[in-house]
Amino acid sequence: MTWSIGPDAIDDLARGAAVLGTGGGGDPYIGALLARRAIAEHGEVTAVGLDELPDDALVITVAMMGAPTVMVEKLPTLESIIDPVRAIGAYLGRPVTHLACAEIGGVNSTIPIAAAAVLGLPLLDADGMGRAFPELQMVLPTLSGISASPLGFADEKGNVGVLQTIDNSWVERIARVAAVEMGCSVMICGFAMSGAQARESLVRDSLRRCIGLGSGIARARTDKLDPVTRVVELLGGRELFTGKVVDVQRATTAGFARGTATLQAVGAGDDRDLTLAFQNEHLIASLGDGVSGDEVLVTTPDLIVVLEHDTGEPITTEGLRYGQRVRVVAAPSDPRWHSPAALAMVGPGYFGYDVPARRFDGTTAEGVSVTGVPAVTA
Amino acid sequence: MTWSIGPDAIDDLARGAAVLGTGGGGDPYIGALLARRAIAEHGEVTAVGLDELPDDALVITVAMMGAPTVMVEKLPTLESIIDPVRAIGAYLGRPVTHLACAEIGGVNSTIPIAAAAVLGLPLLDADGMGRAFPELQMVLPTLSGISASPLGFADEKGNVGVLQTIDNSWVERIARVAAVEMGCSVMICGFAMSGAQARESLVRDSLRRCIGLGSGIARARTDKLDPVTRVVELLGGRELFTGKVVDVQRATTAGFARGTATLQAVGAGDDRDLTLAFQNEHLIASLGDGVSGDEVLVTTPDLIVVLEHDTGEPITTEGLRYGQRVRVVAAPSDPRWHSPAALAMVGPGYFGYDVPARRFDGTTAEGVSVTGVPAVTA
Known part of the structure; x- marks a missing residue:
């Protein structure tokens, strides 16, 4: 399914993304501001479902990296959003055809909309996590063996870098210290993948899920539910x-x-x-x-x-x-x-927490329901 | 003057470079080891004087960046020496024709010899300082308006990065934190310049000066002087x-x-x-x-x-x-x-020292000889 992301969808999308962001991924108010401004200046964004994506597409993920406490005080510029995409295109020697969200979050689901608007590229209705996680390598494409490198990063001052590392954890380590030095947040893009790889490794229909969540909240309020x-x-x-x-x-x-x-x-x-x-x-x-x-x-x-x-x-x-x-x-x-x-x-x-993973329904990974587990030691 | 740097010149060159390195620039024993090994494996290096350099040459400087205390414990690999040069060549889209030393020092005058040997490129008989300084932007080319960007950096593990920054101080800031994260030392290359720019901004005859110093020390010992x-x-x-x-x-x-x-x-x-x-x-x-x-x-x-x-x-x-x-x-x-x-x-x-610059002969920048100056406050 191919559809158009207009300004009216942004508030719902950002709110729903902040739900799935589980506390991270950026403030939805700021994310919505950025995306609406980019759409107003550059036009609506085409959202493409994974099933419509050509196998030979060149997809990269786009995100903001840094502490959310800083993101709310330092808005990225549209230039810093597109600089790393251009750097990766130049590095790879062929044009990026589709953008995707690395994660779901109030800013990290809307920044890619802004980037897609400015660059005139379609955005996949998909993302790399289905939620937000704090570190760069924590995406499903890493589990599919897709390299985060080359990874582009840029700040709002005009500083740009490209990393080519031996594994996705080294991208996180180097980009993180660079991000801290560059003002505690940078725009990043990476995880270049084909359409076939994107279909296998990304979470599908993320944007529509966010809009559904955001509009569901709004409608419940209207309906006094x-x-x-x-x-x-x-x-x-x-x-x-x-x-x-x-x-x-x-x-x-x-x-x-x-x-x-x-x-x-x-x-x-x-x-x-x-x-x-x-x-x-x-x-x-x-x-x-x-x-x-x-x-x-x-x-x-x-x-x-x-x-x-x-x-x-x-x-x-x-x-x-x-x-x-x-x-x-x-x-x-x-x-x-x-x-x-x-x-x-x-x-x-x-x-750093010495506890087994506990699912949303209270069961462990083995499906056993337990109580009275060890203390959080971190 | 064009001449050949063979294994016999290395000890004198490294020792003389350590004199001009004023305490920094790396240990001459380690620097000599690296250069001799590269020459043994890849052949002698052609040294080219600034007067023989074509105007349209593409010159880049090569150096090791990091704390010398760590450099003596972590030898760079030949791969990590050439990785950033290749990255910059790819970034610029045309081949580097000549290497140059960024600074003079026991390692930083010999690492470029190793890089030149492995890459089969000539090395300029010149450098960017005529001595060593601790920060990357502290080279005469910065004063000539030459950009340190694109700057390539690489560690011995295989991680590589390229930075394109708004000024040379930002290259220092970002590359420094990356270097610390990558193990406190990395190989770097940058300051791409034409032959004409190199002639204007570099210090000439650096390598022969180092050899003259090193052999002068050795001959004085032999002559009981x-x-x-x-x-x-x-x-x-x-x-x-x-x-x-x-x-x-x-x-x-x-x-x-x-x-x-x-x-x-x-x-x-x-x-x-x-x-x-x-x-x-x-x-x-x-x-x-x-x-x-x-x-x-x-x-x-x-x-x-x-x-x-x-x-x-x-x-x-x-x-x-x-x-x-x-x-x-x-x-x-x-x-x-x-x-x-x-x-x-x-x-x-x-x-951070609140004192006027004092020349080697005790005069200030204004040529005034003074005593009883303010305390070192840093």
């Missing part, structure tokens, strides 16, 4: 917790926004706090005092989403504030994230 | 201090070897200590207790050279050890380093 319940239905997830933000510990270190948020239970039943540990994205949701003996409810790679209590508006990790009344939703990630190789790349252990 | 006196004559400098190393403070931080060395006076006359402040290279030589009211004798950009007392062997900053008996020589740098623009780039103030 509960938007959070609508999100749970659309994600096939479950509501995990209702509470009030009582503490947020946050530090922007090594190019990431890392921290924890403590939510105090509101209402009847279990009165334990919920602790959310995040690195750009929410990684672990656990019940208890946040120190030891906590009960881990859900972990990466499944989705942990924080929504404003009444409106269902997604709240990014950098948007968490004392006193917010929120509801936490857990939902399944793309099934490919539960393979052993994927869990080694994005499971709790990679981020 | 004083090698240090010979170095002073060849550099047109003066002997500044004779003493014993009694303290070395050294830290490898942010990709540099920074520190101070204290030398205790030996012999008659002034019994004050000499303090050498360095960042890879010696920057300031001052008499006193190293705290306040010191008398600054010589500063960057002129040359401060530490030689072993009897043999005249140059000692790099990472080679300084307690108890070494040494002599310190001061000598003039290329006159272009004394322009106001140059002093802003490489003078004491740039490195």
Whole structure:
């Protein structure tokens, strides 16, 4: 299916992307601003479904890399969005034919729209994760053996670089320190792949899923229905917790926004706090005092989403504030994230948490439901 | 003049380069090893004088970037030497015709010989500084308006990058953090220039000057003459201090070897200590207790050279050890380093020292001889 992304779709798309961004991927307000401006100046963007993509297409993914805490203060320029795409085209010696989103998030689903508008290129209705993750190599194409190199990066000042590394983790390491030096956020593009590779390795229909989520939230509000319940239905997830933000510990270190948020239970039943540990994205949701003996409810790679209590508006990790009344939703990630190789790349252990991966429904990777698991030790 | 650099010239060249390296630029033993191995495997290297260089040549400079303390422990591979040259040739879309040394130093005058041997390219008898300086933009071509970009960099693991930045300081900033992440040293190449630009902006006859210095030291030893006196004559400098190393403070931080060395006076006359402040290279030589009211004798950009007392062997900053008996020589740098623009780039103030630049003969930039100058405050 080929369709056109116009200005009217942007707000829904950005809001839905912020839901799937699980706290990261950038602020949807800023993402929507950028995409609307690019469409107003350069025209609507053609979205192409994976089934319509020619096998010999040259697809690259486009994203913003850096700490979301900085992204909200430093808007990228349209030039810095297209500079790395041009650099990669020159490096490869042939023109890029299609752009794709590396991840889903308030900014990282809308930046590629802006890039596609300015460059006059079609954008795939697909992405590399089906959610957001903090590190560059954490995409399904890595699991399919697709190289992140050559990777282009650029800042808003006009500095541009191209990396060709021995594996996708080295791209992350070098691009991350460059991004920190260049002002804590850069635009990147890479993971050049053919149409056939894109069909195999990307998550399909991502943009329409975002629009469906965003418009679902908006329509529930109009219809005086509960938007959070609508999100749970659309994600096939479950509501995990209702509470009030009582503490947020946050530090922007090594190019990431890392921290924890403590939510105090509101209402009847279990009165334990919920602790959310995040690195750009929410990684672990656990019940208890946040120190030891906590009960881990859900972990990466499944989705942990924080929504404003009444409106269902997604709240990014950098948007968490004392006193917010929120509801936490857990939902399944793309099934490919539960393979052993994927869990080694994005499971709790990679981020320093000595707990087994726990799915959105509370089961472990082996499908066993457990309670009273080990403490979060990171 | 066009001549051939064979294995017999390497030891003298590396030793002489370490003298002009003023403590930095890498260890001459390691530099000589690399160059000899490359010549043995790939043949001798043609050295080309600036007067023989065609106007339409494509010259690039080659160097190792990083902390010398790490360079002595991590030898570059021949592949990592040629990877950035190939990347720049591909980026520019035309073949590099000549290599040049970015700076003079035990490794940074011999690495380009190794690169020239492997690539089968001629090497200019010239360099970008006439000495060594710690940061990438600190070359005379920067003062001539030549861009360091595109700059190629590569590590021994096979990771390669190309930077295109808005000015030469941004190349330094981004390449430096990449170098630190890639193991604290990388091979770099950049400053692409025409033959005409090379003739205007480079220091001429550098390699023959190094060989003359190195062989002068060796011949003085054979002839039972004083090698240090010979170095002073060849550099047109003066002997500044004779003493014993009694303290070395050294830290490898942010990709540099920074520190101070204290030398205790030996012999008659002034019994004050000499303090050498360095960042890879010696920057300031001052008499006193190293705290306040010191008398600054010589500063960057002129040359401060530490030689072993009897043999005249140059000692790099990472080679300084307690108890070494040494002599310190001061000598003039290329006159272009004394322009106001140059002093802003490489003078004491740039490195955080609130003192006027002091030439090798004790005069200030205005030619005034002074004593009792302000304290070194950095």
